[in-house]
Amino acid sequence: MVQICRKEHFNAAHKLYNPKWTKEENEAFFGPCANENWHGHNFEMTVIVEGEPDPDTGYVMNMKHLGKLVKEHIINKVDHKNLNMDVDFLEGKMTSCETLVMEFWKILAPKIEEIAPNAHLHCIELWETNKNFVRYFG
Numbered sequence: 001m002v003q004i005c006r007k008e009h010f011n012a013a014h015k016l017y018n019p020k021w022t023k024e025e026n027e028a029f030f031g032p033c034a035n036e037n038w039h040g041h042n043f044e045m046t047v048i049v050e051g052e053p054d055p056d057t058g059y060v061m062n063m064k065h066l067g068k069l070v071k072e073h074i075i076n077k078v079d080h081k082n083l084n085m086d087v088d089f090l091e092g093k094m095t096s097c098e099t100l101v102m103e104f105w106k107i108l109a110p111k112i113e114e115i116a117p118n119a120h121l122h123c124i125e126l127w128e129t130n131k132n133f134v135r136y137f138g
C-alpha cells in the first residue's frame with residue numbers, strides 16, 4: 001500500500017458565528033474569529049490517496065489528475081470566496097476546519113474512486129494557520 005499526497009492552496013474569508021447564539025456568546029466562545037465583518041486565511045490542504053500501484057504504470061493514481069480533481073471540485077469553489085456566503089456545500093454550516101474537511105471529503109472520495117478504482121481517499125489535512133491544522137480520515 002502506498003500513499004500519494006497532493007498539496008493545494010486557497011485563500012478565503014469566513015467567520016465562526018453561531019446564529020442561534022447572541023453576539024456576546026459568539027464572541028465569548030470564538031473570540032476574534034466571530035468578528036461580524038469577517039477575517040481571512042491562507043489555507044493549505046493536502047489530499048492523501050492510498051492504494052496499490054498499478055504494475056503497468058507504477059502509479060497509485062496520476063497526481064496531476066488528483067490535482068485537477070481537487071482544483072475543479074474544491075479549490076475553484078472556495079478560493080477567494082466567503083466560505084459562509086459563497087459556497088453552496090457550506091450553506092448553513094459552521095465554517096470550522098472540521099466542517100471544511102468533512103464536506104471536502106464527501107465531494108472528493110467518490111470522485112477519486114471513480115477515476116482510480118484501485119485507490120481510495122485516506123486523509124485530508126487542512127492548515128488554517130501556521131499553528132492550527134486538522135486531519136480527517138473519513
Ligand SMILES: Nc1nc2c(c(=O)[nH]1)N=C([C@H](O)[C@H](O)COP(=O)(O)OP(=O)(O)OP(=O)(O)O)CN2
Nearest residue numbers: 016031032033095096097098099128129130131132
Ligand atoms: N477546533 C477548532 N478550533 C479553532 C478553529 C477551527 O476551525 N477548529 N479555528 C480557529 C480560527 O479560525 C483560526 O485557526 C485562528 O486561530 P488562532 O488560534 O486564533 O490563531 P493563530 O493560529 O494565529 O494562533 P494564536 O497564537 O493562538 O493567535 C480557532 N480555533
